[in-house]
Ligand SMILES: CC1=C(/C=C/C(C)=C/C=C/C(C)=C/C=O)C(C)(C)CCC1
């Protein structure tokens with residue numbers, strides 16, 4: 001598939017936006033570490049590491065994109081076609097998720113500072129489910145066959161729904177002892193999580209709905225980029241606010 | 252030997268996964284340094300350095316891989332053949348092990364905070380044995396002759412077994428005075444060490460068992476990648492947990 005200059009530039013700029021957002025959110029969180037009580041720092045360190053991992057992968061995705069789509073047009077004002085000998089590697093996203101999705105869940109549980117036993121019970125459910133969700137989604141993502149895509153997509157949705165169940169039903173029971181302002185912020189955080197995480201399965205399902213071609217592809221890259229900023233950087237900043245609120249409340 | 256796009260992408264994604272895992276585990280451990288008592292920081296610093304050394308070598312291995320296997324196919328959707336004038340350098344792994352394997356053992360002994368005399372007695376056994384194991388394995392690794400491979404493999408296995416003996420028999424005697432939760436975690440750590448370290452001699456022995464060809468090679472790269480993540484990053488994170496547990500216990 002070929003891209004117009006406008007489409008190429010759009011993807012290019014979105015990818016660069018994500019690099020900047022993730023890298024500097026990571027740096028911000030590291031610099032802000034001392035502003036919260038020690039018991040909340042673990043959550044912020046993980047948030048910073050998540051944004052750092054995302055920045056690393058977006059550097060790679062950006063380079064992969066620039067190698068995979070090339071033009072001969074003067075001033076780059078022409079069609080961008082797929083290069084010989086280079087592919088745009090969609091696998092980076094799954095490698096990224098494999099590391100960051102479990103960490104995003106650890107980060108959420110860590111900032112709540114629940115009792116140790118409750119924490120590890122929740123994580124023993126969430127982390128295996130998250131890993132399973134991603135590993136099951138990958139074979140469908142790289143397949144060109146719609147039936148295969150549908151099958152693995154459905155399998156991957158099972159642990160996804162389970163994660164949402166744990167976060168929205170089981171976790172709710174543990175929130176009674178959180179101060180009211182904190183409870184409010186946790187609600188917002190979970191809504192952000194829900195909305196941004198839904199982008200991924202929807203993007204995955206686009207080819208099944210017959211939506212394809214360069215426009216759809218550009219839209220998917222833009223959607224992933226914005227979802228990644230929401231699910232990691234904005235999410236990390238809300239975790240920071242939560243940690244600050246709880247630091248005041250505990251003091 | 253030629254690789255399909257699927258095989259090429261699999262190795263590519265595994266190598267990138269290891270880079271991300273090692274690099275950000277190193278950063279995490281550095282950021283988490285203040286969370287443990289000063290006497291346990293030495294172990295965490297070494298753990299961070301080990302992951303950093305591994306990240307460095309995997310950057311190199313990744314580049315070496317990308318130079319050694321090339322395709323002419325548009326969009327990279329074709330066969331990847333070995334390039335003229337570039338080799339995939341397996342030697343990086345041995346250079347990496349020469350530095351990291353002794354450090355992994357130092358890290359383990361350091362976090363236990365045993366009596367100084369016991370520490371240095373153990374390390375005087377473990378470090379020379381580890382160095383010998385790697386140096387003896389290398390001539391077999393680069394040889395194309397099965398007899399040579401077998402000979403050096405057997406020689407290298409002697410110090411390997413000695414290391415396991417020291418860790419599982421001699422070290423056990425020094426663990427009585429560790430708090431119970433710590434003892435539990437040390438057991439898990441040694442099991443992780445045993446399983447992940449066994450991957451290396453098994454991979455070394457594959458050609459002797461007649462297992463070769465592209466599929467076997469891809470499997471070996473995937474196996475090394477996962478073993479390296481387990482033996483350095485996950486291991487380092489368990490060392491961190493140990494250090495935290497012991498910090499609480501001492502407090
Ligand atoms: C349900 C489902 C999926 C869910 C993916 C999710 C929920 C990814 C979340 C990623 C995040 C949060 C990234 C980091 O910010 C897949 C794998 C696309 C496969 C199809 C079914």
Ligand SMILES: CC1=C(/C=C/C(C)=C/C=C/C(C)=C/C=O)C(C)(C)CCC1
Nearest residue numbers: 388404407408411448451452455482483
């Ligand atoms: C016994 C044996 C070997 C053992 C290698 C080991 C045990 C390597 C461990 C590496 C680690 C732990 C790397 C860092 O994470 C060799 C040299 C393959 C040669 C064949 C015999």
